[in-house]
Amino acid sequence: MTDTTLAPPRPESQVAGLAAHAVGIGLRADHHGDIAALLAEPGAAMPVGFLEIVDFLEIHAENYLHAGSPAHSLLIDVAERLPVSLHCVGLSLGSAEGVDEHHLSRVAALAKDCAPVLISDHLAWCRVGGCYLNDLLPLPYTSEALETVAANIDRVQSRLGRRILLENPSTYGAFAESAWDEGAFIAELLKRTGCGLLLDINNIYVSAHNQNVNPEAWLAGYPLAAADEIHLAGHTQQNGLLIDTHAAPVCAAVWRLYEAVLAKIGPRPTLIEWDAELPPLVTLLAEAQAARTRMLP
Amino acid sequence: MSLSAHQARFAAYVSGQSETPPLGLLEGARAQIYRNNVRLSLTAALAANFPVTRVLVGEMYFGQAARQFLRIHLPTRPDMACYGEAFPAFLASAPGIADYLYVPEVARLERAMIEALLADPAETLDPAAFAAVPPDAFAHLRFSAHPSTRLVQSVYAIGDLWQAHQHPVPDLTAIEINAPQSLALVRPQATVEWRLLAAADARFLCALLSGASIAEAVERLPDDFDLTQALLGHLRAGVFTRLYS
Numbered sequence: 080m081t082d083t084t085l086a087p088p089r090p091e092s093q094v095a096g097l098a099a100h101a102v103g104i105g106l107r108a109d110h111h112g113d114i115a116a117l118l119a120e121p122g123a124a125m126p127v128g129f130l131e132i133v134d135f136l137e138i139h140a141e142n143y144l145h146a147g148s149p150a151h152s153l154l155i156d157v158a159e160r161l162p163v164s165l166h167c168v169g170l171s172l173g174s175a176e177g178v179d180e181h182h183l184s185r186v187a188a189l190a191k192d193c194a195p196v197l198i199s200d201h202l203a204w205c206r207v208g209g210c211y212l213n214d215l216l217p218l219p220y221t222s223e224a225l226e227t228v229a230a231n232i233d234r235v236q237s238r239l240g241r242r243i244l245l246e247n248p249s250t251y252g253a254f255a256e257s258a259w260d261e262g263a264f265i266a267e268l269l270k271r272t273g274c275g276l277l278l279d280i281n282n283i284y285v286s287a288h289n290q291n292v293n294p295e296a297w298l299a300g301y302p303l304a305a306a307d308e309i310h311l312a313g314h315t316q317q318n319g320l321l322i323d324t325h326a327a328p329v330c331a332a333v334w335r336l337y338e339a340v341l342a343k344i345g346p347r348p349t350l351i352e353w354d355a356e357l358p359p360l361v362t363l364l365a366e367a368q369a370a371r372t373r374m375l376p
Numbered sequence: 377m378s379l380s381a382h383q384a385r386f387a388a389y390v391s392g393q394s395e396t397p398p399l400g401l402l403e404g405a406r407a408q409i410y411r412n413n414v415r416l417s418l419t420a421a422l423a424a425n426f427p428v429t430r431v432l433v434g435e436m437y438f439g440q441a442a443r444q445f446l447r448i449h450l451p452t453r454p455d456m457a458c459y460g461e462a463f464p465a466f467l468a469s470a471p472g473i474a475d476y477l478y479v480p481e482v483a484r485l486e487r488a489m490i491e492a493l494l495a496d497p498a499e500t501l502d503p504a505a506f507a508a509v510p511p512d513a514f515a516h517l518r519f520s521a522h523p524s525t526r527l528v529q530s531v532y533a534i535g536d537l538w539q540a541h542q543h544p545v546p547d548l549t550a551i552e553i554n555a556p557q558s559l560a561l562v563r564p565q566a567t568v569e570w571r572l573l574a575a576a577d578a579r580f581l582c583a584l585l586s587g588a589s590i591a592e593a594v595e596r597l598p599d600d601f602d603l604t605q606a607l608l609g610h611l612r613a614g615v616f617t618r619l620y621s
Contacts (some may be wrong), residue, residue, distance in 0.1 A: 209454070
């Protein structure tokens with residue numbers, strides 16, 4: 080259900096199973112060794128305050144699908160200690176050909192194994208003709224696309240037996256045939272499917288910049304109050320465009336946009352996403368701490 | 377255009393199957409960004425799955441090969457660890473590779489290592505199971521392979537080559553590349569373990585893995601083949617899950 084009130088939750092309140100001011104970081108292969116060491120011997124060789132700062136870890140579901148593999152085993156250990164958020168990149172909610180039932184079954188099995196506090200995927204597509212392009216490709220915001228995405232979200236939620244979050248995409252151009260603003264399109268999807276919003280502030284900034292729109296104006300039509308999680312990430316400049324690389328710190332303008340959103344809806348579980356050219360864990364902890372500081376003035 | 381036609385056309389362009397950009401993007405040239413992102417992410421996925429192969433051919437050749445490969449072999453699953461099943465065979469007939477045929481052989485080994493890593497877990501056969509086998513039934517025993525078992529037989533020294541590249545600066549001076557090597561891979565616990573097999577042992581294991589009985593598997597092996605030693609080696613490594621006759 081979408082909460083349409085704009086009353087900020089109190090800091091101690093809960094959002095979707097996490098403290099409203101919870102902060103998390105992505106669990107990536109580069110840091111598996113560090114995390115395994117932490118689980119084996121708390122405090123040993125770990126950045127000071129890991130468990131004090133990190134309230135949850137988010138994984139890319141597609142990297143942990145193989146039961147018995149080292150990655151999967153680590154995830155199971157992690158899930159016994161910390162809440163896990165299952166962030167999918169391959170459900171392809173925007174695919175005209177519908178949901179890949181085989182993959183959906185594997186995600187369902189993974190969810191059973193690690194009991195995630197959140198499950199999410201993107202307003203995008205990556206699968207056509209049974210093949211995967213390993214990227215989050217853009218949708219025209221048409222009535223046909225709306226029906227397609229809504230049906231796919233329904234299918235996923237029904238198979239998983241729970242509500243998922245839908246993340247707004249980063250885009251590099253708009254489609255002539257789009258009949259909806261992105262925010263209104265997402266609001267309609269939330270209304271039809273009951274799913275929640277994963278608000279990626281960096282994606283808002285990147286998409287708005289690339290389409291010459293003020294980011295605050297881009298956000299105007301968004302169902303912000305339905306945000307159960309916020310993503311923050313870094314991007315890269317290339318020939319005047321912003322590319323959503325997740326390979327850099329959160330930039331000052333994205334922090335400002337985050338503050339503006341927090342001022343409207345209050346604290347929300349916030350994740351630092353860093354996927355390429357990963358820095359040491361301690362850098363991610365500092366970014367997470369910077370997010371928390373903004374939620375607890 | 378229907379959403380399905382739109383996505384088929386978009387995919388054909390970003391994967392390089394077609395040079396016709398997708399319709400309807402207000403800034404048409406922006407489609408190139410998606411094409412770059414798809415190529416970069418799939419090339420990175422292949423590079424992660426074939427790290428030694430990449431070093432052997434160099435980053436530039438690898439990037440070009442990956443771009444040609446992904447045009448005809450897109451992933452069929454969204455977990456990129458599985459991507460590249462057809463890559464070793466693709467490399468074997470790729471331009472310029474004829475003088476370096478050990479390269480696709482190393483790729484075949486790297487692929488086998490991934491398959492071993494991602495295979496379903498299973499209990500390995502306890503050597504004590506032999507205690508219950510009557511002596512006259514021994515020759516008729518057959519074995520079920522552990523799901524992670526892979527036998528990689530090559531006319532090149534791919535095990536040595538792979539091992540040398542586990543160091544930041546590989547020492548290749550002692551490697552006799554034209555010495556045939558066979559490797560048995562298995563993942564009984566968390567990590568993939570591999571052993572070099574003598575030629576006769578590799579033929580023996582190959583026969584067992586294809587369902588032969590012990591008696592059938594030792595046919596045409598040299599007289600000095602040490603059956604007990606070979607069988608014990610495979611059992612201790614965890615190559616099998618079950619015996620039957």
